[in-house]
Every structure is written in structure tokens, then in C-alpha cells.
Amino acid sequence: MNLITTNKFKGYFKVWAAPISLLIFLFLFGALGYRITEGWDWGDCLWMVLITITTIGFGEVEVLSSAGRIITFLIIGGGLFVVQLTLQRFIQLSELGYFLKLEELRLRRLIRKMKNHVIICGYGRTGKEIAEQLKSEKISTLIIEIDSSRKTEAEEKGYNVLLADATMDETLLLAGIKKCRSLVVTLPSDAANLYVVLSAKALNETCRLIARAANEEAANKLKLAGADAVVSPYVAAGRTMAASALRPIAVDFIDLLAGSDCEIEEFKVTQNRDKIENFNSNTENVFNFSKRNEALLLATKVSGQLMGNPKDKLSVSPGMILIFLGSQEQLNRIRVYLKEILVKNT
Structure with a gap:
């Protein structure tokens, strides 16, 4: 897997080989040209090439000879060509999704280094609250989300997000299911949650699985599938409100515990x-x-x-x-x- 990823990185960087090579050649050609025609030291030669290519225009290091001006003219022409080539390559790669693929590859490398983290499947209302709580506890978290708009929203808040289908075994393996401490499933569909729990249990029996269920029937099925804990938002909210009415000190203790x-x-x-x-x-x-x-x-x-x-x-x-x-x-x-x-x- 590491070899494959390394080869992918090499492939992504090969597209920049031509502009970078031309730029290096232009620097060497220009510096050598000034060295021969003007007799400057290498530092002055390279500095003159730099301010010429970038059009900073600090002025000439020394008064140029006719041959030196020809070298400057060639450097300016070569610089315009390299800049144009680079801009064209940048636009082409952007249209082909190059930078998105590069970011995805970076994320995959980061995920492979993660361990003892929490995987959250789904960044809906419940997923957001869970992510915020884990963030406050400084727990390493990875979110799996299939909706690109929600992915962007989560990334803006600083989360690592994998844009993929959580019901696929390949996605769970990529997310590090075999090295995580627990997996939380908060997808909007009970059927999808059940599918994820079954897949996760088969891939890692020791992983703690927490699932969301809309009703009691779904909760029972998720427990049979191997979920260690099943939470129904409506039931949990009702119990919390009842506990707040009957045992307020106990509820306050749990809240205090979360921030201690x-x-x-x-x-x-x-x-x-x-x-x-x-x-x-x-x-x-x-x-x-x-x-x-x-x-x-x-x-x-x-x-x-x-x-x-x-x-x-x-x-x-x-x-x-x-x-x-x-x-x-x-x-x-x-x-x-x-x-x-x-x-x-x-």
C-alpha cells in the first residue's frame, strides 16, 4: 500500500517536471551567460537572473554590456514562456481535479498514521454534536461523509473528512477501522446504520460500535448485529429531561464530568x-x-x-x-x- 501511494505521489509531481526543469535551465543559462559576458561572481549572476525573471526590477547589478543585454533579453523571453507554460498547466490540472486528488492522497497518508481514533459515519445534526464533543476532549477524530457540502462544512471546522460511502468495506478499511478505538454510526437511514455495523463487526470484532436508531425495532436489530450501544435521540432526550426533573444533581454531575x-x-x-x-x-x-x-x-x-x-x-x-x-x-x-x-x- 505504501509503495502504491508513493508511486501515486511521484505521478502527481511528474506533471510539474517540465516547468521546473525549464526554470532551472533558465537560471543556469542566465547565470552562466552573465558570468561569461560580465565576469560577475555567481551570487550576482543568480541575483540578476532572479530579479529579471520575476520582473522585480531592482536595477542592474552593474552597467550591462551589449552582450549582457542580449542575455537579459533571452532571460525575459524564456521567463515569459515558463510562466505561460506553468499557468496553462495549472489551469488544465485544476479542470481535471488534480488538486482535489492531491488533497485526497494527503488525507489518506494522514489516516494511515492515525490510531486509537474515533470514526464518525455521517456529519448530520447528531454527527456534528458528537464531533464537537470529541474535539473538546481532544480526541483524534475522522468523519466519513458522502455529501460534499457537509464535507466542506466539516473541513472548515478543522475536521479530517473522508468523502466516501461508509457502507463500503473499502471505506471502513481506509478509515482505519482496524486501529480505531470506536466507530459511531449516525447515518439518516436505520438500514444504512445496520449495514455499517455488520461490516465493521466483521472487519474488527474488538472495535466498540455505537449506532443511532430511530425506533426500538431498529435498535434491537442493531444490537443483534453487534452494536455495543444503540442510542435513540428521542428516547435519550426524554430520559435526560426526566432525569433533570427527578435527579438534577446526577445530570449536573455528568455535565461537569465532561468538562473536567x-x-x-x-x-x-x-x-x-x-x-x-x-x-x-x-x-x-x-x-x-x-x-x-x-x-x-x-x-x-x-x-x-x-x-x-x-x-x-x-x-x-x-x-x-x-x-x-x-x-x-x-x-x-x-x-x-x-x-x-x-x-x-x-
């Missing part, structure tokens, strides 16, 4: 029983979250059952999800502490 250094993160335990037994048998690895400077264990989830405020000491089990609250530094210590039993990419 603290984060809530979940860690999924492997299904490998040998690793888990080895971890539990080591007395040093028995959980004790009453220690200072550690992230707070908020809850555990086993077989879909959520248990809040777990006791300080507990043993892990296959597939258990541990939910922590803490700073990024504290969460990193937990990640290192549990690295032997965690599922990769958590």
Missing part, C-alpha cells in the same frame, strides 16, 4: 480462563480499591447485569466489564495493572 480532567472508562476482561486464574491466584493482584491515588471502581458488569459500588476486594471473571472513574493518569495505571487479563484495544 476525570473520565469514566470501561475495561473488558478476557475470556481466557487460564490468564484469569493466574491473575486471581496471585495475592498481589487481588483488587483493593481503597488504596490512595487509584481510579475509583464505580461498577462491574457480568452477563449484562450491572452491579454498582462493588466491594473493595473482588475476583475477576471471564468477560467481566470494570467501570472506573478517574484521571487519565489514574486510568493508565489501572490499564497497566490489568494488562495481562484485558481484551486488546480497551
Whole structure:
């Protein structure tokens, strides 16, 4: 892939070979001409060629001889030819979409370097809000959008945008589905969202998938397809408004959390029983979250059952999800502490 991209870059730059070569030749010819006819040093020769080609007109370095004026005349004629050739090439390439292709190639090179990023499929109203929130959290984000006007709008706000169809496997692979931390699907059609979830799950089983659904039936299908979380904007808005009426402090806490250094993160335990037994048998690895400077264990989830405020000491089990609250530094210590039993990419 890298070799193919390198060859493409070489191909895109070959179109400028003729103007650049002619310009270099003109500089060398002019400098050599002044060197022979006027006897100037190379610095003065090159300076005279530069101000002649660019028509800056600072004046002659020294009074020119008749032969020197002939050289100047040839340089001016050659400069006009090179400038005309360059302008013609620029216009032709613009009409052929050369600069758009060059920008697309630059974006693809950037995407290949991205890892642990979030992919957002669709830059509609929901996608915009998600992108803004991730941007405020300084999370690396890539947007996939098929509408060119929305792509332009997103790029104006500083986002990396891939103009492509998110339902295609090729697009997801190009977006780095195998190296991302999660994928958020906010396409306007439930069928399209379902298609993307199925494709993403097949390409990367460990990727966390979050999908938008218009109704409960679509939400159930998305969960069956492998979505880790399904959000219905209408249901979510209703629950938030109800929570604000009944438990305003809890809602305010979540809002405050979004703008603080603290984060809530979940860690999924492997299904490998040998690793888990080895971890539990080591007395040093028995959980004790009453220690200072550690992230707070908020809850555990086993077989879909959520248990809040777990006791300080507990043993892990296959597939258990541990939910922590803490700073990024504290969460990193937990990640290192549990690295032997965690599922990769958590």
C-alpha cells in the first residue's frame, strides 16, 4: 500500500517536471551567460537572473554590456514562456481535479498514521454534536461523509473528512477501522446504520460500535448485529429531561464530568480462563480499591447485569466489564495493572 501511494505521489509531481526543469535551465543559462559576458561572481549572476525573471526590477547589478543585454533579453523571453507554460498547466490540472486528488492522497497518508481514533459515519445534526464533543476532549477524530457540502462544512471546522460511502468495506478499511478505538454510526437511514455495523463487526470484532436508531425495532436489530450501544435521540432526550426533573444533581454531575480532567472508562476482561486464574491466584493482584491515588471502581458488569459500588476486594471473571472513574493518569495505571487479563484495544 505504501509503495502504491508513493508511486501515486511521484505521478502527481511528474506533471510539474517540465516547468521546473525549464526554470532551472533558465537560471543556469542566465547565470552562466552573465558570468561569461560580465565576469560577475555567481551570487550576482543568480541575483540578476532572479530579479529579471520575476520582473522585480531592482536595477542592474552593474552597467550591462551589449552582450549582457542580449542575455537579459533571452532571460525575459524564456521567463515569459515558463510562466505561460506553468499557468496553462495549472489551469488544465485544476479542470481535471488534480488538486482535489492531491488533497485526497494527503488525507489518506494522514489516516494511515492515525490510531486509537474515533470514526464518525455521517456529519448530520447528531454527527456534528458528537464531533464537537470529541474535539473538546481532544480526541483524534475522522468523519466519513458522502455529501460534499457537509464535507466542506466539516473541513472548515478543522475536521479530517473522508468523502466516501461508509457502507463500503473499502471505506471502513481506509478509515482505519482496524486501529480505531470506536466507530459511531449516525447515518439518516436505520438500514444504512445496520449495514455499517455488520461490516465493521466483521472487519474488527474488538472495535466498540455505537449506532443511532430511530425506533426500538431498529435498535434491537442493531444490537443483534453487534452494536455495543444503540442510542435513540428521542428516547435519550426524554430520559435526560426526566432525569433533570427527578435527579438534577446526577445530570449536573455528568455535565461537569465532561468538562473536567476525570473520565469514566470501561475495561473488558478476557475470556481466557487460564490468564484469569493466574491473575486471581496471585495475592498481589487481588483488587483493593481503597488504596490512595487509584481510579475509583464505580461498577462491574457480568452477563449484562450491572452491579454498582462493588466491594473493595473482588475476583475477576471471564468477560467481566470494570467501570472506573478517574484521571487519565489514574486510568493508565489501572490499564497497566490489568494488562495481562484485558481484551486488546480497551
